[in-house]
Amino acid sequence: MEEQVQPSNARRRKRKKPKKKRAFKIILGIILVLILGVAGYAYSIWHSVEKTFTQTHEPLKRDVSEKRSNKVSLENGDPISILLLGVDQRAGDRGRSDSTILMTVNPKTQSMKMVSIPRDTRTEIVGKGTQDKINHAYAFGGVDMAVNTVEKFLDVPVDYYVQVNMESFKDIVDAVGGVTVNNNLAFNYDGYSFQKGPLKLDGKEALAFTRMRKQDPRGDFGRQQRQRQVIEGVIDEGASVQSLTNYGTILDAIGQNVKTNLTFDDMKQIQSNYKDARKNSEQLQINGKGEKINGIYYYAVSDDTRNQLSTELKESLNLK
Template identity: 60%
Template sequence: MEKKKMSKKKKWTISILSILGLFILGTGGYAFYLYNQVENTVESIHQPIEREKSEKRVEVVEFKEQDPISVLLMGVDEREGDSGRSDTMIVLTVNPTDKSTKMVSIPRDTRTEIVGKGFEDKINHAYAFGGPEMAMNTVENFLDIPIDYFIQVNMESFKGIVDAVGGVNVSNTFAFEYGGYTFNEGSLTLDGDEALAFSRMRYEDPRGDFGRQERQRQIIKAVIDKGASFSSLTKFDDIMAIIGENLKTNMTFDEMIDIQKNYKDARFNLEQTQIKGSGTKIDGIYYYIVSDDERTALSAKLKEHLQMSENVSKR
C-alpha cells in the first residue's frame, strides 16, 4: 500500500495508521497480549534521529493539546550494496481538531536543494545521501513546513501487508492490464500481488506518474482502513511480523499510543493532493520542476492545516 515494483518497496504507508489503529482493539487478556506484542514490535522498528524537534517548530508538539503533526512516509528501494533511494515520498499532515488529514505525494524526480549537501538534485536522492534525517530536512526545506516524524517502509513487504489485512478495496477509473493481471473499471478487491501490480503501472496511464500516485494513495488509504478494523485482528501476528522486519520510524511506543488516543479520528477525512510541475532535462538528466508559485501555494495550504500561525502566536 506499484510502480517500480512498488518501486520495490516503495509503497509505503502502509503501516502507519494501521499500527496505530491496532492499539484500541481487543479486550481483557487478549488486549494485554496485543499491547505487549505491539510494544515489542515498535521497539524493534524505532530508529531515533539526532534532533529533538524540527527547526521550524517553536516548541515540541504536545499530543494532549492536539497540536497538528506531520509525517514523511518513504517507500525505500534498497538494493544490495546500496543505501537505497526513497522512490515514494508522501507527506501527511494530521489535524485532530478538524479531524482531517492531508496527503501530498512528492514526485521522486523533483529537483530541489539537498539540505546538508548544498546542491540541487532529485529529492529522492536525499535519503541515499543522508538517510531519513536528510530526507526529512530536504522535504522541510522544499515545502517550508516542519516534518515531525518519518515512517520508512521496505516495499518488499507490501504484498504481505495487503494479504495480512485480508486484501483491499479500490476504485479503478479505467481498465488496463499490467503484470499479468487485468484490472477492470470500477470497484475492485485486490490481494497483495494484484495491489502491487495495480500500484506499479505508469506508462499506460494518460496521467503518467500522477495517475500512479493516485493509485498508490488509494492503496495506502485502503490498508489504513483495513488495518484499523476489527477484522485485522485475525492476522495480527502476521501484520506485526511484517512490520517488525520492514518498517523504521522515529516514533516511540508512547508517542504512538498518544497519537492513537488523540488523533485517530483524523483518518476519516483524507484529502489527497498532487504537486503540479513539468518535466525537463538538465545536462541529460530528467527532472520534475515545481515553480516557486506552486510551492508557495502548497506550503501555505499545509501551514494552515498545521495551524502554524496559531501555534507560533500562542507559544
C-alpha cells in the first residue's frame, strides 16, 4: 500500500531570520563551503578540491533549457534556478528521487524562493508520455527525465541541478564527524530511537533520521525538513577548522555521492555573485490533496495552484 502524504492546508511562506542557515546553503553549501574553507590553504589542497568537483561534474544531455532563449550568465548575475535531487540510490538500482526541491536565486533583488515538490505528486512524466508520481521520473530516465518533468510541472526552466545520493550520504556525515540536529518529533525507525531535542547523529543514524515519513503527520514535508537539518549539520561541521584537517576524507565522500552540471568555475561565480541573495529567502509549499487512482495514492495539485506558483517563480527569474 502506498503511504499517504498529508496535504498542507495552504501554501505556507516563511521568511527565515538572517541568523539562521539559509536555503541557499542547503542546496550548494556542501560544495561551496569547502571551496571557501580551503581557499587559504596550500595549492595542493586547492588542487584536490578542484579535482573532486571535476569528478562531480555530470552535464545534462541538453545545453540550454527549451524554456530559455539564451543560456544564463553567472558572470553577469542572471537569475538562475537549481534543482536539488535527494536520490535513494542503491547497488544495482538507480532508485527514485526521495527529495525534489527547486530553488530560484535572483542576485539583483537579493532574493530566493524554494519549493519542495512532494514525491507522490501526480504529473506527466516527460519522455514516457504517462501520468505518474513525480519521483518516478528519475527511476525511468535519470536526472535528465527528472529535470524535464519538473520543468513541465512548474513551467519554468531548470538551469542547474545538484544530485545527492542519500543512501551513501552517511559517508559524508561520517566524514565530517557526525551532525547535530534539533528533533521536534520523537519516533523509532530502522532500529534507532530518536527523542525530541538536540541529537548528535552518525552517518547511519542520520540516514534513518531522514528516511522516516509514515509516523510524521506532515508526511513528505516533515521528512524534507529533517533532510534539510542533516544537510545544514554537514555544512556546520564541514566549515569547522577541525574538518579542514580531514579534508581528504570529506572530498572523497563528496566525489562519490554528489553529481551536478555545475563546473568548478560555475561554483566560484555563484559564490562571488549570488551569495547575498540568501538575505531574503522564502520557502513555498504546494497546496494539494490526496487521491487514489486504481488503488494507488497520489498527491493531486490543481492547475490553478500550479499556474499561481509558476507565475511567482517566473517573476523571481525575471521571466515574462
